[in-house]
Amino acid sequence: MYDRQNKLPVRKRDLIQVDGLVKYFPVRAGLFQHVKNWVQAVDRVSFTIREGETLGLVGESGCGKTTVGRTMLRLVEPTSGKVLFDGRDIFLLSERELKDIRREMQIIFQDPYASLDPRVPVGESLMEGLNIHGIGTQQERFDVMLDVMQKVGLEPYHARRYPHEFSGGQRQRIGIARALTLLPKFIVCDEPVSALDVSIQSQILNILKELQAEYSLTYLFIAHNLSVVEHISDRVAVMYLGKIVEMTSRDELFRNPMHPYTQALISAIPIPDPHLKRQRTILKGDVPSPLNPPTGCRFHTRCPIAVEQCAQEEPAFQEMQIDHWVACWLAE
Amino acid sequence: MNQTDTNVATLDAEGLSLKSVSLWQITWRRLFKRKSAVVGMVILGILIFIALTAQWIAPYDPIKVLIGVEDVKSRQAPCIHAFGCPEDQPQHIMGIDGNVRDQFSRLLYGTRLSLMVGFSTVTFAIIIGTVLGALSGYFGGWVDNLIMRTMDVLLAFPSLLLAIAIVTVLGPGLTNALLAIGIVSIPAYARVVRASVLSVREMDYVSATRALGGNSFQILFLRIMPNALTPLIVQGTLGIATAILDAAALSFLGLGAQPPTPEWGSMLGSERNQVFTAPHLVFYPGLAIMLTVLAFNLLGDGLRDALDPRLAHMSN
Numbered sequence: 247m248y249d250r251q252n253k254l255p256v257r258k259r260d261l262i263q264v265d266g267l268v269k270y271f272p273v274r275a276g277l278f279q280h281v282k283n284w285v286q287a288v289d290r291v292s293f294t295i296r297e298g299e300t301l302g303l304v305g306e307s308g309c310g311k312t313t314v315g316r317t318m319l320r321l322v323e324p325t326s327g328k329v330l331f332d333g334r335d336i337f338l339l340s341e342r343e344l345k346d347i348r349r350e351m352q353i354i355f356q357d358p359y360a361s362l363d364p365r366v367p368v369g370e371s372l373m374e375g376l377n378i379h380g381i382g383t384q385q386e387r388f389d390v391m392l393d394v395m396q397k398v399g400l401e402p403y404h405a406r407r408y409p410h411e412f413s414g415g416q417r418q419r420i421g422i423a424r425a426l427t428l429l430p431k432f433i434v435c436d437e438p439v440s441a442l443d444v445s446i447q448s449q450i451l452n453i454l455k456e457l458q459a460e461y462s463l464t465y466l467f468i469a470h471n472l473s474v475v476e477h478i479s480d481r482v483a484v485m486y487l488g489k490i491v492e493m494t495s496r497d498e499l500f501r502n503p504m505h506p507y508t509q510a511l512i513s514a515i516p517i518p519d520p521h522l523k524r525q526r527t528i529l530k531g532d533v534p535s536p537l538n539p540p541t542g543c544r545f546h547t548r549c550p551i552a553v554e555q556c557a558q559e560e561p562a563f564q565e566m567q568i569d570h571w572v573a574c575w576l577a578e
Numbered sequence: 579m580n581q582t583d584t585n586v587a588t589l590d591a592e593g594l595s596l597k598s599v600s601l602w603q604i605t606w607r608r609l610f611k612r613k614s615a616v617v618g619m620v621i622l623g624i625l626i627f628i629a630l631t632a633q634w635i636a637p638y639d640p641i642k643v644l645i646g647v648e649d650v651k652s653r654q655a656p657c658i659h660a661f662g663c664p665e666d667q668p669q670h671i672m673g674i675d676g677n678v679r680d681q682f683s684r685l686l687y688g689t690r691l692s693l694m695v696g697f698s699t700v701t702f703a704i705i706i707g708t709v710l711g712a713l714s715g716y717f718g719g720w721v722d723n724l725i726m727r728t729m730d731v732l733l734a735f736p737s738l739l740l741a742i743a744i745v746t747v748l749g750p751g752l753t754n755a756l757l758a759i760g761i762v763s764i765p766a767y768a769r770v771v772r773a774s775v776l777s778v779r780e781m782d783y784v785s786a787t788r789a790l791g792g793n794s795f796q797i798l799f800l801r802i803m804p805n806a807l808t809p810l811i812v813q814g815t816l817g818i819a820t821a822i823l824d825a826a827a828l829s830f831l832g833l834g835a836q837p838p839t840p841e842w843g844s845m846l847g848s849e850r851n852q853v854f855t856a857p858h859l860v861f862y863p864g865l866a867i868m869l870t871v872l873a874f875n876l877l878g879d880g881l882r883d884a885l886d887p888r889l890a891h892m893s894n
Contacts (some may be wrong), residue, residue, distance in 0.1 A: 279723075321785050341793075348791040361782040365601060365804050371783075375790035406598045424786065 261432060261464050262295040262318070267327035269313050273537065286536045287313045289488040290327070292563070295481075297431075300458065300465040302479030302496070304472060304511070306533055310488040311468045312356075315434040318466070319353055320344065331432070349379060352425035356437040358417035362409035368420050369395075369405025375428045394423040397460075398453055415446035422453060432464045439474060451478055472515050476500060484508050487544045488536055490563065494570040504566060504577040506549050543575070551576055608884035615880020621873035629690040637669070638680035640687040641838040650674050653849075653856040673858045676849055677838070681859065684840035685866055691841050692870060695756060695825040696818035702760035704814055707767025712806070714768065715775025716798050726772070729765035737762040737820075738827055745833045752841075755834035759824045763817055770813050774806030781805075808885050815878035819871040826867050842867050 268291075270284040288310040295301045303311045316322045318329050320336060329336050336347060355361035362371055369391055376387040392402050398419040409417060418438060425433050435454065439447040455478060458465060469475050475482055476496060483493040484507065492505040503509045510527040517524070529548045534540055540547050546556035555575050563573040609615050628635065644650055648668045656673040657663035672681040714725040732740070737759075744758035778784065784801050792800075826843025828834035830850075835841035837848070842863040849859040 316785070319789055321788055345791045345793075348789065353786070353789045355782040355786065357782055361786060363783040363801055363805070367598070374787065374792075378787075378791045378796065408598065408600055410601070411599065421786075424790075428790065 258296045258298070260294045261297040261332060262466070263328075263330040264294070264314075264318065265292050265328040265330070267291045267314065267317060267329065268325045269310075269317050269322065270325045283537050286488050286539055288317065289539075291485070291488070291490055293483050293490060293493060295432075295464055295466060297464055298458075298462060299480040300467050300478055302475035302482040303466060303468045303485060304470065304475050304482060305485035306470060308533060308536070309485045310536070311470075311485050312436055314485075315353065315436045315466060315468050319348075319351055319434060321353070345379075349375075349428040350430050351432040351434070352428065352430040353434040353436060354418075354421050354425050354438045356440055358414045358421060358441060359409075361421050362417060364409050367406050367408055368412070371409075372405070372420065372424050372427055375424065379428065381428075390427055394426045395420075397426065397457065398423045414442055415449065418442060418446075418450055419453065422450070422457070426457065426461065429461070430463070432466070435465055435467045437468050437470070440469065440471070447474065454478065472511055484511070487533065487539055489544055489573065490571075491545065491573050492571065493563075494567075498570055502570075504570065504572045505545075505574050506551055506576075507545050510550075543573070605881075605884050609880050612880045612883060614876045615884070618873045618876025618880060621869055622877060625689055625693060625870060625873065628686055629693050632686045632690055636680075636683035636686045637671075638683040640679065640684040640840045642679065644674070644678050644680065650678065652676055652678050653852060653859060655856070656858055672862045673856070675845065675859055676852070676856075679838075681845070681862060684845060685842070685862055687840045688842045688845065688863070688866065689870075691752075691835065691839070692822050692825070692867075695752075695759075696822045696870075696874070699756050699760040699763060699821040699825070700814050700817045702756075703763035703817070704767050704810065706760075707764045708771045708803075708807075708810065710764070711768040711771025712775055712798060712803060715772040715806075716779060716794075716802065722772075725768065729768050732762065733765045735762075738824060741824060741828060742831070742833060745828060750833045750836060752829075752835045752839065755825060755828045759821050759828070762824075763821060766817065767810060767813060770809050771806060774809055775802055778802045778805045812878055812882040812885065815874055815881055819874035819878070822867070822870055822874075 267288055269288040270286050272281040273283040273285060274280065275282045291310075291314055293301065303314065305311045313322060317324050318336075324337060327337075331347060331351065334347070336344070339347060362368065372391045372394065373387045376382060376390060381387065382390065391405065395402065395404060400416065400419060400423070404412075404416075409420075412420065418441075422438070438454070439450050442450065451474065454465070457463060465478075467475065467478055479496045481493070481495050482499045483490050484499075484505065485491070486507050492499070492503065492508045499508065500512060503512050506527075507529075510529050513525065513527045527550060529550075531548050534544070534547060540557070542558045543549070543552070543556040543561050546552040549556065553576070559575075561573045561575045563571055566572045566577055638644070650668065650670070652674060653676055654670070654674040657667050657670050659665060659669050663669070670680050670682065672685060675681045675684065710725050710729070714722045735743075740762045741755070741758040744761060745754050748754040748757065779802060784797055787797050787801050825834055826841070826846070829841045829843030830847035832844075832847065835844045837844065845863040846860060846867075849856065849863075853860050
């Protein structure tokens with residue numbers, strides 16, 4: 247059919263450029279459903295992902311990272327901003343062009359129990375993408391389906407089974423296989439291991455890494471677990487309440503976190519040594535509501551080192567050191 | 579390699595059931611476990627059998643008046659040879675009705691009519707209700723508002739009253755009665771489908787189809803609708819019982835099936851003043867209606883229970 251025997255070394259060009267992405271969800275009320283308020287889920291987020299690399303997107307639940315992932319695939323329509331895929335703004339594409347470009351970017355969902363149609367045998371679910379785009383003959387589609395199943399470690403006879411007959415880890419592997427069938431360049435991994443047992447998590451992460459090498463994939467890996475992110479990412483972006491507060495390479499982030507929120511997150515990572523005493527930065531209070539975010543720097547209400555300027559002016563997202571971006575007035 | 583993530587009891591060594599089991603098969607098995615549902619299905623089976631074979635089982639023609647043919651009187655009591663009725667009198671298992679016709683034959687033919695009424699009105703209402711509910715649930719916005727407020731208007735009226743009003747406008751007769759009952763049944767199905775679609779629409783497997791490049795049509799008909807139809811099955815089965823009752827009520831009032839059509843409700847209606855003088859003419863049609871409605875209710879309840887826990891199973 248067609249092959250991607252891409253054995254060339256990965257070129258470091260920008261595959262994805264997100265520029266000023268904004269997504270506000272309307273809160274409607276009243277008989278005529280007028281808009282009462284806006285949930286500011288994503289507020290001017292910008293980043294780039296280079297071809298072949300994995301960008302980890304970390305943050306607490308509700309910080310907007312899943313919304314970023316879905317908006318990048320236009321599963322959710324943005325309020326404003328640009329997402330350039332291979333130089334093309336995907337928000338300006340027509341239906342026809344969008345359908346074509348959808349082959350290049352795919353998504354793996356968080357909940358393995360909700361991501362597969364329960365009425366359909368998994369083999370059919372896997373061939374769905376090929377059917378929609380009319381790729382190949384029936385036999386060729388069947389062969390592709392068997393091939394991707396084998397790549398994620400499933401057997402051919404699994405194709406006739408229904409989703410409810412599999413375990414969570416197996417279903418997640420089916421989800422990964424489904425994302426591969428169209429041979430995309432870019433995959434959004436929306437917390438793919440968060441719903442799985444810890445022992446299964448490592449299996450899935452290893453599968454993802456192997457596939458990235460074999461298929462020359464670029465990942466946006468969304469997670470809230472920093473240990474997982476450390477394992478799989480090349481670069482990491484930290485989100486808080488709809489904004490990116492820090493972004494740099496993986497090693498640099500864990501060696502030298504400059505934003506107080508990142509420092510708090512890293513200090514919270516469990517270390518398997520009960521005798522080790524260390525300084526924990528424990529944040530006070532709860533995450534403010536995205537309906538009514540704090541003025542100035544959104545983190546100032548919980549920041550241990552906040553000063554008056556933090557409450558008044560929003561800090562710019564600047565390159566403080568080489569390829570180390572921070573949004574904080576007090577970062578040096 | 580897969581040993582660590584197999585944890586379901588009915589699995590083989592590799593971690594999967596030896597035989598693929600679809601959701602329908604699971605539902606079917608659960609349904610048969612409930613005795614009441616089985617009773618309902620048996621009664622239903624008998625009724626369908628009678629409806630199909632009425633012309634061969636019925637001893638007499640249901641609309642043929644027997645005045646010159648046999649020596650029987652109007653509203654004569656049942657005469658069953660096995661139970662002692664003299665051999666020289668013609669056998670009428672359920673007696674003679676007010677127009678000197680054999681009631682047993684009329685009852686048997688009435689099965690055909692009642693089942694047809696039930697299925698046709700419900701089919702009509704389900705088709706229209708499903709389309710409206712699906713459009714409403716999927717597109718939301720003003721489409722949803724328009725459709726649902728219209729359904730609310732229909733629901734505001736008691737169904738029988740609305741059916742009577744429609745029939746009064748259109749004129750009496752079985753077809754108009756069917757139309758009336760069909761129309762008043764639509765809102766219930768529209769609401770059920772709309773609720774289902776609203777919940778299924780948010781599921782990840784629907785987003786997956788969109789991410790793979792599916793258009794709205796494919797998403798709605800291939801992914802959403804098949805999963806949203808489960809509550810509709812239960813609602814439809816119970817709805818058949820209600821439709822049969824409504825048809826009987828309309829015919830009872832003289833607005834539905836017109837004489838000489840054998841319909842249980844009209845048979846009841848024309849003899850309602852003879853409860854004490856000819857109780858067999860009220861008892862048997864009433865019993866027939868009751869058994870039919872009972873059968874559908876038992877089946878519907880069984881289906882609801884067979885389908886519901888499965889949903890809880892699935893998310894395990």
